């Protein structure tokens with residue numbers, strides 16, 4: 001590995017100025033993607049600008065929704081019970097990234113800036129309507145996560161721009177979310193398919209105690225029948241799919257099919273099939289396209305049910 005200079009600025013402004021003044025510089029956060037690329041000789045920066053000493057980037061702010069500073073590691077998200085209760089899909093994803101050693105240094109922002117089609121946090125952030133705060137020489141801009149990814153390892157970040165935080169809005173009461181990472185092994189594995197869902201159950205005209213009666217469901221599979229009988233409608237439906245297209249994507253036809261409807265067995269089958277038809281997976285050494293499509297159908301149903309189960313049990 002060729003040597004390179006290492007800088008440790010303490011403010012976002014200093015990091016930006018350094019980046020503008022140096023040729024061939026690269027930002028580094030946890031380094032779990034950058035260092036692998038350098039070792040594989042796919043990247044040879046002349047300078048590395050570390051973002052780890054910038055204190056403002058390490059903030060987790062829960063005063064209005066959730067703001068995740070770009071220095072926040074996956075481990076910090078996993079450990080946070082407040083986040084687990086409200087934004088479960090994100091915790092589902094972060095707790096399965098790499099190993100504890102990786103999660104202790106790797107950041108959520110680094111995961112999306114690297115923009116691998118298999119990035120585990122991308123789908124949860126899509127269903128949670130995250131917005132990305134970006135600082136650059138023209139000032140600050142805020143971009144919806146859906147517009148952030150351009151393709152494999154490509155984002156809308158311009159030269160020198162820094163992601164400062166990821167902002168997730170407050171969710172309505174009776175909202176639940178889930179992310180399912182489908183892998184061959186239980187740990188240290190990238191997903192073959194990743195599916196996230198987020199649902200709100202519209203309980204505006206329900207008598208108190210509606211949730212308690214649903215808690216009697218023997219398992220998640222029994223919930224559709226009980227919800228159908230109770231006539232409880234789903235709204236704010238979000239479904240996102242990873243590793244089935246060049247960039248993480250929403251399954252909009254599937255979302256529209258469930259929006260404003262009472263979930264039923266037939267509808268779960270329908271949205272699974274719709275999401276599979278929207279996906280555009282390709283064959284790779286880790287999995288074939290037909291298998292990924294089949295798994296989308298199975299996992300969309302499962303992620304929706306998990307989200308509903310979490311609302312009922314909250």
Ligand SMILES: Cc1cc2nc3c(=O)[nH]c(=O)nc-3n(C[C@H](O)[C@H](O)[C@H](O)COP(=O)(O)OP(=O)(O)OC[C@H]3O[C@@H](n4cnc5c(N)ncnc54)[C@H](O)[C@@H]3O)c2cc1C
Pocket residue numbers: 026027028029030031032033034035036051070096097098099102105106107108109110111112113114118119120121157161162163164188189190191
């Ligand atoms: C053993 C191992 C297992 C892994 N397992 C998984 C897994 O299961 N799932 C998964 O999704 N990923 C996995 N990864 C990939 C990696 O750990 C994640 O993508 C991680 O979140 C990257 O974060 P980081 O802070 O280490 O990023 P870095 O490597 O520091 O940076 C990644 C990229 O983002 C840029 N960058 C970082 N922060 C900013 C910022 N604030 N503003 C602008 N640009 C920025 C860097 O310049 C670089 O291009 C694994 C990696 C390893 C080594």
